[in-house]
Amino acid sequence: MKETFVGRAHASRRAILKAGAAAGLVGAAGVASAGTAFAEAGPRSYDVIVIGGGFAGVTAARELKKKGKRALILEARNRVGGRAWSSTFSGVPVEFGATWIHPSQTLIWGEVQRLGIARVDDPNPEYTVFATESGGYARQDLAFLEHQDALLRRFVEGAEQYMPRAYDPFNRADLLADVDKLTLGDRARQLRLTTLEQNWVSATTGAYGGGFERGSLTQLARWWALCGYNTETFHGINVTRPVGGLSGVITKLLAESGVPIVYNAPVTKVADNGSRVQVTAGGQVYDAGSVVVAVPVNVWNSINFTAGLPAEFGRLSTETVGVPTAKKILIQVQGDIGRPLVNGKSGAPLDLVLANTDKSSQGTVLVAFSVNPNLDANNLSQVQSAISEVLPGTKVLSVKGHDWGKDPYAKGAWTFMRPGQLLRSLRAVRQPHGRLVFAGSDIATGWAGYVDGAIESGTQAAAVAAGLSGYAAVA
Numbered sequence: 001m002k003e004t005f006v007g008r009a010h011a012s013r014r015a016i017l018k019a020g021a022a023a024g025l026v027g028a029a030g031v032a033s034a035g036t037a038f039a040e041a042g043p044r045s046y047d048v049i050v051i052g053g054g055f056a057g058v059t060a061a062r063e064l065k066k067k068g069k070r071a072l073i074l075e076a077r078n079r080v081g082g083r084a085w086s087s088t089f090s091g092v093p094v095e096f097g098a099t100w101i102h103p104s105q106t107l108i109w110g111e112v113q114r115l116g117i118a119r120v121d122d123p124n125p126e127y128t129v130f131a132t133e134s135g136g137y138a139r140q141d142l143a144f145l146e147h148q149d150a151l152l153r154r155f156v157e158g159a160e161q162y163m164p165r166a167y168d169p170f171n172r173a174d175l176l177a178d179v180d181k182l183t184l185g186d187r188a189r190q191l192r193l194t195t196l197e198q199n200w201v202s203a204t205t206g207a208y209g210g211g212f213e214r215g216s217l218t219q220l221a222r223w224w225a226l227c228g229y230n231t232e233t234f235h236g237i238n239v240t241r242p243v244g245g246l247s248g249v250i251t252k253l254l255a256e257s258g259v260p261i262v263y264n265a266p267v268t269k270v271a272d273n274g275s276r277v278q279v280t281a282g283g284q285v286y287d288a289g290s291v292v293v294a295v296p297v298n299v300w301n302s303i304n305f306t307a308g309l310p311a312e313f314g315r316l317s318t319e320t321v322g323v324p325t326a327k328k329i330l331i332q333v334q335g336d337i338g339r340p341l342v343n344g345k346s347g348a349p350l351d352l353v354l355a356n357t358d359k360s361s362q363g364t365v366l367v368a369f370s371v372n373p374n375l376d377a378n379n380l381s382q383v384q385s386a387i388s389e390v391l392p393g394t395k396v397l398s399v400k401g402h403d404w405g406k407d408p409y410a411k412g413a414w415t416f417m418r419p420g421q422l423l424r425s426l427r428a429v430r431q432p433h434g435r436l437v438f439a440g441s442d443i444a445t446g447w448a449g450y451v452d453g454a455i456e457s458g459t460q461a462a463a464v465a466a467g468l469s470g471y472a473a474v475a
Contacts, residue, residue, distance in 0.1 A: 046072045047469040048462075049279050049288040050259075051267050051303075054082025055108075055451050056439040057294035058250055059458030060465070062257035064292075067466045071259050072288075074281045076266035076295075076409045079247070080254055083296070083322075083410055083441075084451060086245025089330040089400045090365055092358040096328055096402045097413070098246050098451050102237040104226070105452035107459075108249075115252050118243040122357050125341035129353075129390050131199035137342075137390050148343070149231040151201040154191055155184075159221040159229060166225040167446045169218070173423060176218060180423045184220065185212035203343040207351035209416045210323035210371045216419045219448075226447060237450075241357075246451060266409065267295075271306040272434045275470070289469035290435040292461045297321040297429075297442040298411035305436070312428040313438075316421060321442040322404070322412025327377040329401035330356070331366040331387065333394050338364075342390045349375045349386035362397055377401025415442045415449030435468050437461045 050061045053075030064071040079085070084098040101108045101119070112119065128145060132138045162175035170176075182190075184205050188198050198212065209215015227233035242249050254261065265282035270291060279286045293300070300309070300317035329350075342353035349372050356365035366387075376382050377399070384396040404413035417426075429443055439461035444453030 044072065044284070044286045046070050046286065046288045048072075048290050048292060048465050049074060049277070049286055050292045050294055051270075051279065051281075052082060052294035052440070053077070053080040053254070053261055053263075054294060054440070055084065055246075055250055055253075055454035056441060056458035056461070057082075057292065058254050058257065058259075059455045060292045060294055060439055060462040061259040062253065063459055063462035064466055065257055065259050067462070069466055069469055072286065073254075073259060073261040074265045074267055074279065074286070075261055075263050078263050080261070081247045081250050083404070083413060084246040084250060085402075086247035090332045090360040090362060090398065092356065092360050092365055093245060094330050094356060094365070094367070095241075095245055096330075097404075100238040100241055101246075101451065102233075102240060104228075104233065104237065105447055105450060107455040108450075108452045111253065111455070112242050112249060115249065115256075117249060117252070119240050120243055120357075121240050123339065125354060126339040127341070129340060129342040131196060131343070131345045133196055137345075142341075145341075148200050148204065151193070151197055152204050152231060152234070155187055155201065155205055155217070156221050156224040156229075159224050163218070163221045163225040166222075169222055169225075169422060169445060170427065176423060179221070180216065180218045180421075181419050182217040183213050183419055184209050184215045184217060186419075187217045188212060199345040200343065202346040203352045206346050207344070207369065207371055208323075208414070210325055212346060214323075214418060215416045216421065218419075218422045219415075219417045222422075222448065267303055269304040269306060270436065272436060273307075274434065277435050290437065290465045292437050292439055292458075292465045294439040294458060294461070296410050296412065296440060298324065299409060300438075302408070302411075307434065309433060310428065312425050313433070316425045316429055319418055319421065320412055321415055321417055321421065322410065323371055323414055323416050324405045324412040325371045325373045326404045326413030327370045327375065327401055328404070328413070329368040329370065329377045329383065329399060331368055331383060331396055332360060332362055332398045333364050333366060333387070333391075333396055335363040335395075337391065337394055340366075340391060344390065348372065348389075349382065350390065353387070353390060373405075377403045415453075417448075432464050432468065437465045437468070 047069040048064050048071045050057045050073045053073050061071045061073050085096045103109050128140050129137050162172050165171040206212040267281040269280040271278045277288050277291045298320050339355040344351040350368045350370050353368045356367050378401050380399050383399045387394050404410050439457040441454035444457045446456050447453035
């Protein structure tokens with residue numbers, strides 16, 4: 001989302017758009033548990049192997065441990081978190097992935113409270129920038145955001161009828177049959193929006209979806225339903241951050257669980273023979289009674305499932321769920337330019353630009369989002385050109401971006417389903433296949449695209465995988 005995307009808050013409306021490290025390293029032949037690394041020779045045997053150390057995977061492993069199962073996490077990266085990645089840029093803390101939590105997201109909110117982690121709200125923007133009728137951009141006061149919200153409400157009008165239960169998106173499948181076929185672009189054409197109106201609402205619709213012709217109307221409606229069908233909550237869910245970032249939260253959850261994890265161990269093969277599952281990762285073979293596959297949907301086709309998967313799994317991975325062109329970019333500019341909120345035009349190099357919470361010694365740090373396939377997220381010249389268009393006179397000093405689509409362990413960023421995937425695919429891929437159970441924020445029925453959805457999915461997957469795990473492995 002909006003997993004790496006944005007929300008808003010402001011004093012007069014209570015809601016305005018806003019956007020917004022690695023754990024210890026262990027080689028692929030070592031297993032880390034409670035800060036200790038140990039090496040084993042030959043195949044390793046466990047009750048359940050969890051593929052992926054994001055929030056879904058860590059949650060699943062923790063729940064399995066609670067059920068008395070011997071679990072192991074295999075993580076391709078040298079850190080936990082997956083698409084949640086806290087780091088630094090220009091001397092200030094930043095998030096390259098998931099950022100915010102909200103009380104309505106009861107699972108992650110409860111975890112943060114239980115762990116005693118403090119929370120902080122992002123400060124309000126001071127001005128906004130929108131497209132103009134002449135084709136350029138103009139600075140506007142914050143009241144202009146009401147125009148954007150009015151268009152957003154038109155986009156999702158009727159969701160109360162076809163999406164009446166936020167955590168059960170299939171409840172009115174009869175009414176969804178036609179709606180789930182629509183792209184965001186189809187909806188804009190239904191509403192006869194002008195090009196200017198589409199530009200005004202692009203940052204909260206088309207950019208979320210990876211473009212007006214990629215994203216589905218029903219994905220936007222799902223978030224709208226979860227937000228109680230109102231714009232204040234829709235923007236307010238992306239305001240509050242846990243101090244220390246979401247990487248800090250998942251690191252604590254992993255340590256608390258006591259479940260061992262192998263870093264730098266990308267899974268290449270999963271062989272389910274009907275009674276046990278062998279997983280090949282980092283040149284090692286691991287054995288388990290069942291497996292939780294907790295990697296993004298876009299990555300499923302990168303793993304060799306030797307027994308094959310039902311066609312719907314492969315098709316969903318090929319079509320993509322996470323936006324495959326998504327990039328998040330940190331930009332150091334010279335001086336104090338205030339706290340802008342820039343809404344890019346549809347198809348622009350940058351979809352959204354806003355000020356990072358903390359300023360650096362060199363001036364303002366901007367956070368930008370892009371779904372433009374032609375933008376190099378680390379090319380200072382390209383970023384300078386894009387910034388000059390929306391914030392004239394602003395000098396870019398340095399940039400640091402992450403192209404999530406080119407990340408081999410993500411192949412995309414925030415969740416946004418495409419037309420037809422909700423009714424055709426989501427229920428199918430949530431079912432176990434043999435001794436394999438799939439999990440992740442991408443396939444949550446609740447807060448898909450947010451950490452809360454990952455926790456939901458990981459908890460459900462653990463319950464299924466525990467029942468499939470068979471005999472207890474010998475320690």
